[in-house]
Amino acid sequence: MSDSPADVAPVAVARAHRRGERFTVLTGAMVHGALCLARLDDATSLLVDGALPGERVVVELMHRKGRLWFAHTVAVDAPSPHRVEAPCPYYGECGGCQLQHVEYAQQLELKAEIVRDSMRRQKVTVPQRFAVHGAAEPWRYRWRGEFHVIPGTAGMSDARLGFNRVRSWTPVAVDDCLIHHPRITSSLPALTGLVRDAGESGLTALHLTAGEGGEELLLRPRPPRAIPSASVDAHARSAGERWSATSTTLSWRGHDYRVSPDTFIQVNWGSIELLYGAALRGLGDVAGRTVVDAYAGVGVLACELAARGASVVCIENNRDSARLGVLNAELNDCAARVRYVAQAVEDALPGAGVGVDAVLLDPPRAGCDQRVTAWLALAGAARIVYVSCDPATLARDLRVLCVSGPYRIEQHELVDMFPQTHHIESVVTLVREG
Structure with missing residues (x-):
């Protein structure tokens, strides 16, 4: 075979582009952030908002990050069968929602695939099927x-x-x-x-x-x-x-909780049973057991665990939340079974987590500090339930605990606490082996 230039297929070379240019593209998979992958004829990679996978859309280049361009959908030539008319008059202008143009059942499918992809990238083995819990009310849910x-x-x-x-x-x-x-x-x-x-x-x-x-x-x-x-x-x-x-x-569940503006709560309070119910299923029978509730907030789960007969050690760095957590334990008649440690989890866990039966993790979007996952991998409890609002940081932490560490995933449930947006919650149950 000749290897002359005439016999070699030309290789597309990305050229310089500028903001405001428009192109027609075919969109690929959706990634975290509700952005669809696409590629121009010259091999320039795009992340496109306002689109669905498999659509042919006209996009406008908005800004660049390294070699990657971010683009906005300005017209849809070949729409997905899952595309719907966004009901909000501010959609596309206001930055609060990213998925109002997607029918709700498909939103759940897309979010589940984004979580699977995050796990694959970190080589985390997950169950073949997720339990995916959609919100009973996908509108008017933010408290x-x-x-x-x-x-x-x-x-x-x-x-x-x-x-x-x-x-x-x-x-x-x-x-x-x-x-x-x-x-x-x-x-x-x-x-x-x-x-x-x-x-x-x-x-x-x-x-x-x-x-x-x-x-x-x-x-x-x-x-x-x-x-x-x-x-x-x-x-x-x-x-x-x-x-x-x-x-x-x-x-929630017969308990009353005092909260202040500066304390963390689940903003979709109407779906809290879906999220915390999954966490309780992961923890199983806690009667007579000791559970560490890391990132405990104002003690919502701690009071329910104490009512089920557990002794709960709450770790909470925010002192206002810790004070309200102590008050809530008293208001719900479970103060004898709830103890608060007002420290950062990475500082308190090595002392508070020794000899416990289970650890509940519900960290902020950044995930667990590496000192937390490292300690758990070395000396963690027999059971961990990890509640996460970010697939990427969850996958990173599970790589330490499961791929490099001694845990395996027993159960992985998805809970949609934020319909119409790209956010998704995971509840992962880990069991220590060996």
């Missing part, structure tokens, strides 16, 4: 949110509330949000009045939490001194609203 203050043309006298735009720190004003709890969205007119009355106080945002079964709104200005608590109370009375400036109560 907590932060709304930015947007001054108007006349300053604060015609200010409004809203969210950051897509790929921007510049906010867009909204009159409604289809994924926030009705208690929050129905209060937006009164909250806008509160913001306008605050005047030039430096107010930048309102942090809101629905509580008391959705009957109360916990309100925290940013910065806190921008609106005094007395002004919040006075405005609530005049508007006929039930607002609190300090704390509110959330309930």
